[in-house]
Amino acid sequence: MAxxxxxxxxxxxxxxxVAANNLVNAVNTYSRExxxxxxxxxxxxxxRLKSKSLTLFQSITATNMYxxxxxxxxxxxxxxxxxxxxxxxxxxxxxxNLLDLNLINKIIREFPAIFTMHDERMLTGGCHMTFxxxxxxxxxSDCPAEKFIYGKTMKSxxxxxxxxxxxxxxxxxxxxQWLFDKVCEENPFGDRSHIHKVPNIVDxxxxxxPKNNKISQSNNKLRxxxxxxxxxxxxxxxxSLFKALVELLTSQMNLQIKLTLVGGGNVDMPSNNSNLRIxxxxxxxxxxxxxxxxxxxxxxxxxLSENRPNVIxxxxxxxxxxxxxxxxxxxxxxxxxxxxxxxxxxxxxILEALRRYSKSPESRKKDIINEAYERASxxxxxxxxxxxxxxxxxxxxxxxxx
Numbered sequence: 001m002a003x004x005x006x007x008x009x010x011x012x013x014x015x016x017x018v019a020a021n022n023l024v025n026a027v028n029t030y031s032r033e034x035x036x037x038x039x040x041x042x043x044x045x046x047x048r049l050k051s052k053s054l055t056l057f058q059s060i061t062a063t064n065m066y067x068x069x070x071x072x073x074x075x076x077x078x079x080x081x082x083x084x085x086x087x088x089x090x091x092x093x094x095x096x097n098l099l100d101l102n103l104i105n106k107i108i109r110e111f112p113a114i115f116t117m118h119d120e121r122m123l124t125g126g127c128h129m130t131f132x133x134x135x136x137x138x139x140x141s142d143c144p145a146e147k148f149i150y151g152k153t154m155k156s157x158x159x160x161x162x163x164x165x166x167x168x169x170x171x172x173x174x175x176x177q178w179l180f181d182k183v184c185e186e187n188p189f190g191d192r193s194h195i196h197k198v199p200n201i202v203d204x205x206x207x208x209x210p211k212n213n214k215i216s217q218s219n220n221k222l223r224x225x226x227x228x229x230x231x232x233x234x235x236x237x238x239x240s241l242f243k244a245l246v247e248l249l250t251s252q253m254n255l256q257i258k259l260t261l262v263g264g265g266n267v268d269m270p271s272n273n274s275n276l277r278i279x280x281x282x283x284x285x286x287x288x289x290x291x292x293x294x295x296x297x298x299x300x301x302x303x304l305s306e307n308r309p310n311v312i313x314x315x316x317x318x319x320x321x322x323x324x325x326x327x328x329x330x331x332x333x334x335x336x337x338x339x340x341x342x343x344x345x346x347x348x349x350i351l352e353a354l355r356r357y358s359k360s361p362e363s364r365k366k367d368i369i370n371e372a373y374e375r376a377s378x379x380x381x382x383x384x385x386x387x388x389x390x391x392x393x394x395x396x397x398x399x400x401x402x
Contacts (some may be wrong), residue, residue: 003035006393007087009077010040011098014229016118018199019310020093020177023389030386037085039077044288052122066243074119079106087111090395093118108170116173118200119307120182171396173389175200176308176329194395198388202310203286204379206317220252222358225260225296227289227311227324232265237302237325237345242270244302244350249275252358260292286314293318298357304345306330316340316376323353340371 006027010020020038027036057249067131077098082090090107090259091114099107107113172195174180180197187195228236258277261267262284269278284292293299299315301324308329315322316339324330325345334340341356343349357365 003033004033004088004393004397006036006089006091007039007082007085008036008091008093009082009095009098011076011095013127014094015310016094017114018113018203018229019118020091020114022203023385025204026382026386027389030383031390033390034089037087039085040051041382055105065348071349077103079103082107089114089397091116091393097197112393112400113170114173114392115170116175117179117183117307118175119305120179143391148177150324157344170194171196171392173198174307176332178329178332179307196388198392199308199313199380199385200310201382201385202313202317203284204382205290206314207377207380207382209290209318219348219358220254220256222255222257223260223295223297225262225292225299225315226266226298226301227262230265231261231263231267235303235305237304238267240345240347241300241302241350242349244354245276246270246273247347247351248354249273260296262289262292266332289314290318293320296320298323300350301325301330302343302345302350303327303330307335313376313380316369316372317380319373321357321358321365321369322372323350325349333376334391337368339368339375 006019008024010017011125017040024038026314027034028177030117030201051154059099081227088111090111092104093116095104141308172183174183174195174197176199177197183195184192192286226236226238226241230236230237231238241259245259249255250255253275256275256277258279260281264282267280281288281292293315299311299320299322301312301322303309303325304327306325306328309324312330312333313320316333322334322340324334324340324342326336326342331342334342336342343353348396
């Protein structure tokens, strides 16, 4: 019996693309019923220039003219590209700058469709609402959270009728309970049967290697790693981390810190400090990231907004202690003082967590690392995650036949 073809749509090299690519590889490895392809489209130079011009125009004029139709005009995927794959199902991992609203509706009408929400963008058209504001339901044009994060105000809200229509005819996957609850709040039909919580798959290099359980024995040296696709994103909160490290060094004069930054983007480095060494590494393979993890004491994720970042799981599987902000779906991964430390996403919170780590006995740190490894390993078995996706695919496919 021929396998059903699932076409995954993702763009760029961000977290959604990485998650989609990992899932495609796992489906093709473990599934007996489905096979997967991935359609990856990235903006051309002209499209990127157009996007930057729209943003610049908005910032100069302080206008709210940047409507969703502007983002639609940058869409790169066309229906002909999708049909070339002859898919039985469509699995969309992100739509922004890839699919316009007309194409989304066309996909939903013509194919069994699955959306994975790696953040709330499919609900809000651009907002990341870890902050708890629900005003996007009113399609507000002045969002303090977005202005704080992006330095601009965007009115690119996904039209409510498209969201409602999509809920009635698609299967929705979310990686975290936090986002599952958000999606259910937006569900006008009261039926949760088409909303599924399934974690993302991490690259097999992390699940197939024994963890490194080595703790630094030096009291005056601290090695940290910070991983993000775009280090310049204010959401990743790198500036708060810099401020916390500088203050920590001020209070502990004999401490030496080495911070490894992995990812692209421009970074405004802190003022020179002989006790703070910062190393930049831009594009690394999963194997190289694993090697970097094995050199570190702490993986730190101080983000202002997150869903369920894979970097935390990867660090846990590599045997690295994790400190992360207590936002979004992160507390589902990190139980404070059991599988790592959570902190407020600001300088004070990060500083307190680093001091906790410095004062904690080595035996306690090892216990936390071991517990984190066991939980991450149990919850991220690729065969189980593929089976969960297979059930969603079957539900979507069979519902169209009935």
